[in-house]
Amino acid sequence: MNIKIHRGTHQIGGCVTEYECNGWHLFVDYGEELPGGPKTGDLQVEGMTHGDLSKSALLITHYHGDHIGSIIKLPKELPIYMGKVGRDIQRVLSNHLKNKIEAHKVMLERLEHVNTFREGNVFKFGPFSIMPVTVDHSAFDAYAFKIVADGVSVYHTGDFRLHGFRSGKIPDMLQKYVGKVDYVVCEGTNVARPKAASKEEYRLQKDFETLFKDNKGCVVYMSSTNIDRLFALYQAAQKARRAFYVDEYQKEVMDTVVNSGSIWTKSKLYQYGKHEPKSLIYDKYDKNSFFVSDSFKDALSEYGYVLIARANPRFDKLIEQIPGEKKRVLSMWNGYVKEGSNAYNENLARSLDEDFDYMHTSGHIDMSDLREFLRLLHPNGIIPIHTEKPEAFAREFSDEWPVIVLNDGDCISPISSSKADTCKAEVICIDKPKDDTKVISHDGDSTYWRLCARCLGDFKNMEDARSILSHTVFRPHALLGYEIYEEEDSAPMMVNVYDSNFDLLATYKEGGHKPGGKKYQEECRFKVGEKVLAAFQAGYKAVVPATVVGPVVPDIIRKNFESDEMASNYYDSFEDFQETLIDWDWDSVAVHPHVRLNSLSLTMSDTELVPRVMLFPLLNFKCE
Structure with a gap:
């Protein structure tokens, strides 16, 4: 699925979002730009304003002019869907204004051919499954949409709030009918007032x-x-x-x-x-x-x-x-x-x-309520629209979720995780340690952090994965770097790791890393004796300051095997254990951890092995 924001990443009125899958185009809203606000003029969008419309449709969230007002400019062949009561209210409004404003005469004609839906009734359009979700807003019969195609799910919020008369049942409704989604395309109208609470x-x-x-x-x-x-x-x-x-x-x-x-x-x-x-x-x-x-x-x-x-x-x-x-x-x-x-x-x-x-209260959600709302959806990432300040939105919510800050015309292209040959995109951060991990010893005042890796989804290729990461803000005060990887049978095939500035740190490509192979003991960018941050993905899930000892050698693997009571009991011999090691295991670097940890049944030794690509420059974090 391709998700493109044609307009609305840096303005409130006139948002247009496109969801594309296998040549089918589903658009959400086409309204007027607000008076006095930014003006981009009439959009020219293939599949909506012109071109082949046979696989295109437009969804309208509600009848406010900045969401519906420009549909009069669209070709009559384009199917439009909106709530029945919302359409009827717009009809009353346009009938009232038709003798004063010519556009409302055209609107009345357009409304005669609008398709209507009811809340909760899922309908199909090409590969898209669309569930209209009734929401509370200053417009009656307003909707969000859960949109699913190609194994990817998106919740498009439209305009909404949680302090209205009809808000009380929304959390239960989301849990029952929507559940977890991959992405939320989210309105951020009130982000300029992050501490303000709206009156009920x-x-x-x-x-x-x-x-x-x-x-x-x-x-x-x-x-x-x-x-x-x-x-x-x-x-x-x-x-x-x-x-x-x-x-x-x-x-x-x-x-x-x-x-x-x-x-x-x-x-x-x-x-x-x-x-x-x-x-x-x-x-x-x-x-x-x-x-x-x-x-x-x-x-x-x-x-x-x-x-x-x-x-x-x-x-x-x-x-x-x-x-x-x-x-x-x-x-x-x-x-x-x-x-x-x-x-x-x-x-x-x-x-x-x-x-x-x-005496007034907003028709839009405040930021405190929005945080509680997003926790119900557990998204991989949030795309803010309908806001003049997406960067402020990112500052407000990137402590808990990756926020994908796009510009008008930008696109992300997630695909189903069930497909073969996909790339995963991850943001790698540090976080406060968990109680189940104990410090055995440490050098001086050295400390460690919990490894926090947040996956943004699956993508066709490295380029698509890199694109979404380059637009993502997540825990910037605790950012270690980024990872893009391909897997086959749960084993890494291709891995690119970047630092926090998105400079490439290291690349792993499957093959040749076992003893005798062409890439055995592949050169590491960090030299022997250099201090680094080592990211332990398996077992400890920790980021530990360490000193590089050198490339992997069988003697170090043997020493760690013999000190690991569980491994020694499970395998008949070191040779049996060594036979199970895959190419990825051999592309490792020996380090001396400055903090030794015990987590569940695992205990760090003085020398540990870390994947070569999981070493990062030494940084001083203050993780509160």
Whole structure:
């Protein structure tokens, strides 16, 4: 499977990701770039915007414009898939705007041919198996996708959070239906606020309920398609015994959700109570105004109200006509009213005036929740998208997972581990020692570390493996180096080892390393007497400072055999043991470990053998 980010590695709006397998192309999202943000223009992508579309399809995670807005530019022959309720909400939105914005006329036509799916129902497209996973976001009926092809699994998060009304069941759902995946293509919108915790939606709802009880007239500016917020305010108004007013468009959006049959609408949150939201009436003589009668004003003055408003002259005029004090509230991102912000909305700032309350919580996951979320998926690597700061994402999470930092247009190409002749790519780090390993002796103040090798997956060739490693950040403060290797019957056939700067340290190629072979005692880059870090992969799983003694010789192997009680008991003679040694075992170097260890039944001697390619320059680590 080839995973390519066409756009979104360094920006939030307009992400496009491609998954390709055996000539089939599966794209995720094609939205508009955000106002004031980076602009790359219309993409030209073979198999999506032009060319042969017979083996191509597009998945839409949700109806926000930065994820769906550009589908009107795509060829009609390209199949598009999205959630049914999400499509219906987009239809209401586009129908509302079609007479003002020509693009929404085209969107309505495009939506007529969109294929829909339901949460949890796996469907196939060519070699791809796709499971839509319902997630919590400020857009209703938003989805992540588990995508599997060629034995490789990816979880594409879309936009999501864990502090909304619908977040509680997500961990159980992931464990039951998704499980471990190889890679997570992950949104990182809030990575610029790594320590910020998002307020839970239910707590925000409680705050609004208190506000509505304490203030007879409340005007709330919010997105009309932020479904959870819209229904939360409606329910809060009901409990505060305030009438809840929306315009006809907003009421149609709410009706669409109530009547959708979604699994979430079983919740009382999405059901109307004794009093449905009241629709504002347009003035039949002036469509740019709402009809405001004396009885309407009297009712507002006597019983109080909650008005969901938008920044336009129609609402501005209505609010001016309503008597009494009004509490204005902004319940969406405050960047829209901050002068100098790329997304500054002058009309919204003017409608709010300067005296308003800010009551909002993000539609995107915070970094603390994201860490807990990723632990449920156990990925080999994480690819951040939908973020302006992928390097900050790597700093935040590379202590626990390899983070693959790509640029737009970059691609990684993992393949199934079940295939023959694959290359594995590993990052090699040090970590704190485990309790089951004891220090027998040490020279001076020498210390040791646990060996931590993290495999990023299997690849067709060395070049593909090297490419992913060159984009990977993992425990940079504890990085020893990188390893790429081919195996056959669990025996190494080809190994390249690099230092932390990605300079080649050593290469192993199977054959000729046994006594009498052309590569017997192959030259080591480290000289006799030189101090190194020796990585013991088998048995100890440790990184130990050591001094190079010299190349492997049978006498050293014999000495270690005779001191190893288990080996001596298992084999009838040293000669029998020696017959079991493979080419890899003979391409070793004798070292004197500065720290001798005991791990389970193994005890280090004064002279140990380490694979020649597993020697690294001596570094001073501070591993906390």
